[in-house]
Amino acid sequence: xxxxxFATVWLGGCSxxxxxxxxxxxxxxxxADMVEIVYSPIIDxxxxxxxxxxxxxxxxxxxxxxxxxVKLIRARTRLLISxxxxxxxxxxxxxxxxxxxxxxxxxxxxxxxxxxxxRIPQARGIVPPLLDQxxxxxxxxxxxxxxxxxxxxxxxxxTLLRDVIAGKGSLLSGENIRFG
Amino acid sequence: xxxxxxxxxxEKELRTRKPIRLRCCLxxxxxxxxxxxxxxxxxxxxxxxxxxxxxxVRQVGCMRLCCExxxxxxxxxxxxxxxxxxxxxxxxxxxxxxxxxxxxxxxxNHPFFTKQMSIVLENSGEIDPERIESYxxxxxxxxxxxxxxxxxxxxxxxxxxQSGLRGRGGAGYxxxxxxxxxxxxxxxxxxxxxxxxxxxxxxxxxxSVLESDPHRLLEGMAIAAYAVGADQGFIYVRAEYPxxxxxxxxxxxxxxxxxxxxxxVLEAAFTFNVEIRIxxxxxxCGEETALMASIEGERGTPRPRPPFPAERGLYAGPTLINNxxxxxxxxxxxxxGADWFAGIGTEKSKGTKVFxxxxxxxNTGLIEVPMGTSLRTIVxxxxxxxxxxxxxxxxxxxxxxxxxxxxxxxxxxxxYESLQQLxxxxxxxGMIVMDQTTNMVDVxxxxxxxxxxxxxxxxxxxxxxxxxxHALLDRILRRQATARDLELLEELxxxxxxxxxxxxxxxxxxPVLSTLRFFRNEYLELLQPEIGAPAAFGTPPKxxxxxxx
Amino acid sequence: MPVKTLTIDGKxxxxxxxxxxxxxxxxxxxxxPTLCHLDGVSDVGACRLCLVEVAGVSRLxxxxxxxxxxxxxxxxxxxxxxxxxxxxxxxxxxxxxHVCAVCVSNGRCELQNLAVAQGMxxxxxxxxxxxxxxxxxxxxxxxxxxxxxxxxRCVRVCWFIEGAATKNVAGRGADARIITDLSxxxxxxxxxxSCGKCVQACPTGAKFHKGxxxxxxxxxxxxxxxxxxxxxxxxxxx
Ligand SMILES: Cc1cc2nc3c(=O)[nH]c(=O)nc-3n(C[C@H](O)[C@H](O)[C@H](O)COP(=O)(O)O)c2cc1C
Ligand code: SF4
Ligand code: SF4
Ligand code: FES
Numbered sequence: 001x002x003x004x005x006f007a008t009v010w011l012g013g014c015s016x017x018x019x020x021x022x023x024x025x026x027x028x029x030x031x032a033d034m035v036e037i038v039y040s041p042i043i044d045x046x047x048x049x050x051x052x053x054x055x056x057x058x059x060x061x062x063x064x065x066x067x068x069x070v071k072l073i074r075a076r077t078r079l080l081i082s083x084x085x086x087x088x089x090x091x092x093x094x095x096x097x098x099x100x101x102x103x104x105x106x107x108x109x110x111x112x113x114x115x116x117x118x119r120i121p122q123a124r125g126i127v128p129p130l131l132d133q134x135x136x137x138x139x140x141x142x143x144x145x146x147x148x149x150x151x152x153x154x155x156x157x158x159t160l161l162r163d164v165i166a167g168k169g170s171l172l173s174g175e176n177i178r179f180g
Numbered sequence: 181x182x183x184x185x186x187x188x189x190x191e192k193e194l195r196t197r198k199p200i201r202l203r204c205c206l207x208x209x210x211x212x213x214x215x216x217x218x219x220x221x222x223x224x225x226x227x228x229x230x231x232x233x234x235x236x237v238r239q240v241g242c243m244r245l246c247c248e249x250x251x252x253x254x255x256x257x258x259x260x261x262x263x264x265x266x267x268x269x270x271x272x273x274x275x276x277x278x279x280x281x282x283x284x285x286x287x288x289n290h291p292f293f294t295k296q297m298s299i300v301l302e303n304s305g306e307i308d309p310e311r312i313e314s315y316x317x318x319x320x321x322x323x324x325x326x327x328x329x330x331x332x333x334x335x336x337x338x339x340x341x342q343s344g345l346r347g348r349g350g351a352g353y354x355x356x357x358x359x360x361x362x363x364x365x366x367x368x369x370x371x372x373x374x375x376x377x378x379x380x381x382x383x384x385x386x387x388s389v390l391e392s393d394p395h396r397l398l399e400g401m402a403i404a405a406y407a408v409g410a411d412q413g414f415i416y417v418r419a420e421y422p423x424x425x426x427x428x429x430x431x432x433x434x435x436x437x438x439x440x441x442x443x444x445v446l447e448a449a450f451t452f453n454v455e456i457r458i459x460x461x462x463x464x465c466g467e468e469t470a471l472m473a474s475i476e477g478e479r480g481t482p483r484p485r486p487p488f489p490a491e492r493g494l495y496a497g498p499t500l501i502n503n504x505x506x507x508x509x510x511x512x513x514x515x516x517g518a519d520w521f522a523g524i525g526t527e528k529s530k531g532t533k534v535f536x537x538x539x540x541x542x543n544t545g546l547i548e549v550p551m552g553t554s555l556r557t558i559v560x561x562x563x564x565x566x567x568x569x570x571x572x573x574x575x576x577x578x579x580x581x582x583x584x585x586x587x588x589x590x591x592x593x594x595x596y597e598s599l600q601q602l603x604x605x606x607x608x609x610g611m612i613v614m615d616q617t618t619n620m621v622d623v624x625x626x627x628x629x630x631x632x633x634x635x636x637x638x639x640x641x642x643x644x645x646x647x648x649x650h651a652l653l654d655r656i657l658r659r660q661a662t663a664r665d666l667e668l669l670e671e672l673x674x675x676x677x678x679x680x681x682x683x684x685x686x687x688x689x690x691p692v693l694s695t696l697r698f699f700r701n702e703y704l705e706l707l708q709p710e711i712g713a714p715a716a717f718g719t720p721p722k723x724x725x726x727x728x729x
Numbered sequence: 730m731p732v733k734t735l736t737i738d739g740k741x742x743x744x745x746x747x748x749x750x751x752x753x754x755x756x757x758x759x760x761x762p763t764l765c766h767l768d769g770v771s772d773v774g775a776c777r778l779c780l781v782e783v784a785g786v787s788r789l790x791x792x793x794x795x796x797x798x799x800x801x802x803x804x805x806x807x808x809x810x811x812x813x814x815x816x817x818x819x820x821x822x823x824x825x826x827h828v829c830a831v832c833v834s835n836g837r838c839e840l841q842n843l844a845v846a847q848g849m850x851x852x853x854x855x856x857x858x859x860x861x862x863x864x865x866x867x868x869x870x871x872x873x874x875x876x877x878x879x880x881x882r883c884v885r886v887c888w889f890i891e892g893a894a895t896k897n898v899a900g901r902g903a904d905a906r907i908i909t910d911l912s913x914x915x916x917x918x919x920x921x922x923s924c925g926k927c928v929q930a931c932p933t934g935a936k937f938h939k940g941x942x943x944x945x946x947x948x949x950x951x952x953x954x955x956x957x958x959x960x961x962x963x964x965x966x967x
Contacts, residue, residue, distance in 0.1 A: 180836065
């Protein structure tokens, strides 16, 4: 049987969701039988390919690079899954939103608290500018399924992936959709 | 004070009336366009012309055509002067004696005037609202006397029932039924409340009644109190209506002095006192349970009904709460009979309705028309259509709780049921005309913003839902929304309408729903395409049903 | 005491006259989601989560304030009710800043539990991200407005159980907020008796014991029940 093309993406998040993904331990071997990982922070590929069947997307849309990425990913992916609370709700990544703009965050991080050469990094094309407001993925593009949790426990990830790969869609319910 | 005294006052008032009267509108509209100065200069001009014995310069209430104010009418010549300036006084007075004046004359034969029928406004623009004698001369307080002397409370209620009068505050609940419920309730202390909060943007019918004919309201309240067995009344009026408040104060004082309020009214065993309560201008305080909380000194938020005010209202007593216009109909019904009233209007909507005509329309002002009059008559004939050759596109009734009817529905008669069927409501009587330059999505956003700002914040669907509805409309208008957002907008309208605690939330989606119904294209034109998934390839198929989505 | 018989979700139930549909359902072991309801204080019917369908009534009725009537047919579950409940929860989550991952009540929060129970796996409305303060001026307690759902439970326990009348609601619509006395820092309140009932009453992490960190905030509702029972039934629970 042809393996499904599968991707995982890491946007504005702490990579905890990916850590949880790695916690799938030996099931990852089973997964590798079912899918071909075509793009992920854990493999070496520079560009998000076309025709991806399933993509787990970790993190919120926090900067201009994320914004472009997520649109590209949507256009190239059949089933997009918001992976973890930052992708689903904005979560910790979005805690700066009540400040309304990115400026106070940069000010605090790079000027107020800097000991050495305080300056806000600016390098077009290298350091993507922050968006004023951090957005959950589905506020930018349509998302097919949601996998909440900070991070989602490995079991929860497995349950969802199994069903999705089997063509059943997401059947998560009960404790499996708890935020936090 | 008894009937004989009333008649004597009336007789004296008519006897001493001067042969020529200049009626100057001093309701808020004309006052704001300098009407007070016009009256004063007319007074002076009459003095200077030595006509003081012959000519009375009388302050009156609203003469309807507010857009042409200050208005001055001349009796018995039957002339209406418009946009009168204080400098015009001398020439107007000179014209009384055959002189010439260049002051603009209104056409009293215009449908704006001829298609009106005055019950509630019968004295408005005629009598001096600050003189009780003026009201008594127009047969004022005779209905109260009829009720107290000749009718049992039950007979009064029956008359109101038979007349078919329905609440003019918005919902159209049969007034007689409400009275009967309160009358039936046990309880030593009952209350009558007049709802004069009038918070709809663009509405000023109730204000006009209060400013033009305050005694009519007091009389209506007293009759209601007699019918239901109450001895205490409150008028809840917004602080933005200072002139109305001052005229009400004057009227209450005069009525007390004349034994028409207080104990032993008209020498009958009937006591009734009225107090004014001033609201701070929150729209939600017009909702009856919030209004009562506000009178009690609590935060003005609605509470679930039942219990209805009739069962458990102000200070936990049985309470009758009616709108200004509802109560202002009562004296006429008692005086002229239920059958007379029931003969006016349509099968289910009796009597007349006052509308505040505003927006993109040539003649703006106050109109009172029989129920069942078509919107076309009102807008095209009476209002003379949109100004500057523009086309009427839609008519909005019911304010933030109502809807927008397209020009194609102009033949709709104004009655409770017809308007409701089309997704609007009669409301309290604001009528805003829009022309082709109006964007209907923008109109929906405007009203949603109003509801969002005025939501009391108690219940979730209204407090948080109106914010999201407004955000969605805003997104659509900024051309950032997709079909997904429109779907969400409709789903949210459904939620807010069906789950909110009070009428504010329950009706807040109406302007959106009615513009979606009649002007859906204007929404669709603003939508952007969605970034979608690529065309299907390989497995897995996307399931048809998304169990959690 | 006169008894009323009714059906809830088809199940015959008998209830005492004057009981609410919510009480009757609870007695019959049928759960209806609630948020602003708190045993022991008067109901306000504000959150709208407990809405149920009653045969012959076109409006939905809040179970917490609707009294049982003879032969009433109540439905607590329908596609429509589920849809509404879920959407009300979405509105609540979008309204303020509920970051479950870093909340003292994570795992013990009524709002979070409701989302789980109603199958709310994401919020379709745009999060509002309002800027709200945290008041930690009180010696023992804190108030994080970011997590408040305006259920007014704290206000009602403060007024009607403690009798201190310290807590109140100020502002209108989306600006409505819980205040202390005449909107002053909690620590400066002269009426607050530091009884902590409001903290016990709060369904979310909005009111908390100072010093609790993520997921540590435990509440002991039996402390409220203790007082209410003592007052209403003149019994002391031991
Ligand atoms: C948000 C809201 C605002 C209202 N405002 C008014 C008002 O300004 N004047 C009024 O008479 N009724 C108003 N009402 C209707 C009253 O609750 C009540 O139905 C009415 O005063 C009853 O009088 P009626 O039977 O004579 O119409 C309002 C209702 C709601 C829900
Ligand atoms: S519907 Fe709006 S105004 Fe009415 S109680 Fe709810 S929040 Fe308050
Ligand atoms: S602080 Fe807690 S108890 Fe008080 S209104 Fe907010 S959520 Fe409810
Ligand atoms: S529990 Fe009934 S409305 Fe909140």
